[in-house]
Amino acid sequence: QKEVEQNSGPLSVPEGAIASLNCTYSDRGSQSFFWYRQYSGKSPELIMSIYSNGDKEDGRFTAQLNKASQYVSLLIRDSQPSDSATYLCAGRAINAGGTSYGKLTFGQGTILTVHP
Amino acid sequence: EAQVTQNPRYLITVTGKKLTVTCSQNMNHEYMSWYRQDPGLGLRQIYYSMNVEVTDKGDVPEGYKVSRKEKRNFPLILESPSPNQTSLYFCASKAFGGKGAEAFFGQGTRLTVV
Numbered sequence: 022q023k024e025v026e027q028n029s030g031p032l033s034v035p036e037g038a039i040a041s042l043n044c045t046y047s048d049r050g051s052q053s054f055f056w057y058r059q060y061s062g063k064s065p066e067l068i069m070s071i072y073s074n075g076d077k078e079d080g081r082f083t084a085q086l087n088k089a090s091q092y093v094s095l096l097i098r099d100s101q102p103s104d105s106a107t108y109l110c111a112g113r114a115i116n117a118g119g120t121s122y123g124k125l126t127f128g129q130g131t132i133l134t135v136h137p
Numbered sequence: 138e139a140q141v142t143q144n145p146r147y148l149i150t151v152t153g154k155k156l157t158v159t160c161s162q163n164m165n166h167e168y169m170s171w172y173r174q175d176p177g178l179g180l181r182q183i184y185y186s187m188n189v190e191v192t193d194k195g196d197v198p199e200g201y202k203v204s205r206k207e208k209r210n211f212p213l214i215l216e217s218p219s220p221n222q223t224s225l226y227f228c229a230s231k232a233f234g235g236k237g238a239e240a241f242f243g244q245g246t247r248l249t250v251v
Contacts, residue, residue, distance in 0.1 A: 027179075055238040064227060064242035065180065109179055111238065124195055125170070125238060129179040 024048050027110050027128035036137050040097040044110030044128050047091070051112035051126075054086055054093045059107045059130070069095060100135040107132050139164050143228050143243035150218055150250055158213045158246050160228030166241070167233035169211040170195070171203065173224040180227065186211055187233060218250040 027044045034040045042056075053072050057065040069084040071077045071093065077084045083096040093112070097104055110128040141162045150156055162169065170185035172195075182195030186205040200222055202214040211230075215222060226246045229239035 025179075053238065057238075064245055066242075067238055067240045070238060111180075113238065124182055124185070126196070127172075127179040127181070129177055 024051075024126045025110055025112050025128040027108075027131050031132040031134060033134045033136060034100050036100060036102060036135055038100050038135075040100045040104065040133055040135070042095040042097075042108050042110070042131050042133065044093045044095075045091055046093070046112045046126075048112065048114065048126075049091070050114040053113045054084070055111045055113075055125075056082075056084060056093075056095045057109040057111065057127075058104075059109060061106075065109060097133075100133075102135050102137055105134050139241065141228055141230055141241045141243040143226075143246050145246060146244060147247050148249070150248070152219055152250055153217050156215050156218060156248075158215075158226060158228075158248070160211045160213065160243055161209050162211075162230040162241065163209065164230065164232075164241065165208065166230040167208070168239075169205070169228065169230045170239060171201070171211070171213050172227045172229065173197065173222075174227065175224050183213070183226075218248075220250050222248065223250050224248060 025046045056069040058068050059065045071084040071086045081098045085094045107130045109130045111125050113125045144159045167188045171183040172180040174180045181197045183201050184203040186192045192203050228243040230241050231239045
């Protein structure tokens, strides 16, 4: 079983809609979670980080973390065609000192298409 | 400009011919890592380094070597490449402290082994 699993998609939403991307993880030691956006042929770009249960909002993006259920999600409000990309979920365990290092584990990615 | 630089961007090689992909960052970051990306598998970590002379295996280290003799450089070495190492490779870095993720990625190296 992969440590981080994403809905493989692809996901298609109309412009202006809310896109919902989901991710589950199996390692209860994972404490830090991240969402990356990757355009075709480009490097991953970090768009959200979340460390505590609940919601974290940044502009049109909201990340949600539920450690009891071991899932992470990303909501994109007012989706735009420019949001069309592959979205990667990643998780990392925090060491006893509270810093975060070591293995970063990615899900397989979800392809999002926003159509006009 | 803060950046991670990989070279080469594209490489076609033959099975068994040793090669090195270079990675350099100009941000004085302690932590550097290498990933490979294959269709349907996302990014998988090959090796990471928390500082000079400190390296550790990621999820898929077989067939790869790394070294960290200077803070800015973290080369990836394939001593005897095989076709199953055909992939897109990314180098990344971050400052050691804090909970953050790698925010700086190189442009990628597309490697084909024939």
